[in-house]
Amino acid sequence: MKTTTRIIAGLAMITAIIGGGTASAAYAWYQLNQDKVINLSGTSLGKSADLKIGFVSDTALSYEGLSYSDTDSTASGKPIYWSENKTVPSDMVKYVLQTTGYSYSDLYPVTSGAYNKGDSFNLYDAPYPYGTFKNSHDIAAKNLTIHLSLAFKVLGGSGATSETGASNRGVYLSAFQLAGSAKNSVRLHLSSTNLSTIVNPLASAQGKTLVGGPLDLNQDGIFDYAKADDGNSYEVCYGQYTGWKTDNSALVYGAPYSATVHSTDRNFDCFANPNHDKGVYPLSDVSSYASTAYYENLASYLYQTNMGDYTELTPLCVTDANGLGFLDIDIYMEGWDLSLINNVIGSSIGTSFSFAPGEEEVK
Secondary structure (H helix, E strand, O other), rough: OOOOOEEOOOOOOEEEEOOOOOOOOOOOOHHHOOOOOOOOOOOOOOOOOEEEEEEEEOOOOOOEEEEOOOHHHHOOOOOOOEOOOEEEHHHHHHHHHHHHHHOOEEEEEEEEEOEEEOOOOOOOOOOOEEEEOOOOOEEEEHHOOEEEEEEEEOOOOOOOOOEOOOOOEEEEEEEEEEEOOHHHEEEEEEEOOOEEEEEEEOOOOOEEOEEEEOOOOOOOOOOOOEOOEEEEEEEEEEEEOOOOOOOOOOOOOOOOOOOOOOOOOOOOOOOOOOOOOOEEOEEOOOHHHEEEEEEEOHHHEEEEOOOOOOOOOOEEEOOOOOOOEEEEEOOOEEEEOOOOOHHOOOOEEEEEEEEEEEEEEEO
């Protein structure tokens, strides 16, 4: 990959690309289990002369073109491996992901669970199988998602030389692209000392995803239900909701269905399901008690050539006294996104990031 460096309104450009692949599973997301979902390939990172990029890893990294920095690691208290080359090849990124235990080829549906900006962040596995009222999640395995712990060193700009890292400089997202028919379910979690947020890259405004509600996990055309101690059958509220892990008192049920209606024209959609069995009590007003994962769009973080001064943006990270900045990026598929159903199987996704260091100190 060729990387070009250019200056736009005081921003030196650096490009980072994470490539796409194809989906290969055959069920709605909660049915996937260990099946591969989306294969990612062609991952690569590039850097400009004004922004040095590397990886933070507690696991020793030994790869041609990566060098451990005693000086920067001691100064920051983080083990930093800098790329020695102008571009970071996809094989190097794949090696880092594989060595650190994260996915380097496949993505699996997971969920953030309930989330507000600034909250601590975890990714959770699917709820327990249908036919039970247990709704808790387990922490998702690392190899289900992509996670990059990036280190930046801003070189040059006002008050710095090519040998000295510039302190109090922002690193910004200067460009971003997302492609592929499975792209609607992709989420980013961005984390640094000054930032912790979930971003829905395609959203035009801030929004939310409900992370609780009824599902049809066995795909029999009926929302899953279970028999309670009173002998009646109730639809299961999966995921998180008010009163989660304590009791089911927050759940609202309507009158039991009086007729049996089944349909086969469902496109394996475990979310949108009007079908029911006679005598089952249906969940009602789910949005009033289901937990919520709030997300931002990219407008507050993404520099565009026609928007004006980049200093109006929120930096992804800010360099410390040693000119070092750190950013964690999680790339995952939000399983509660209503677009993540079987009609995306066989599709692909691809993402492209461009980072840019600010020329002046953050005010």
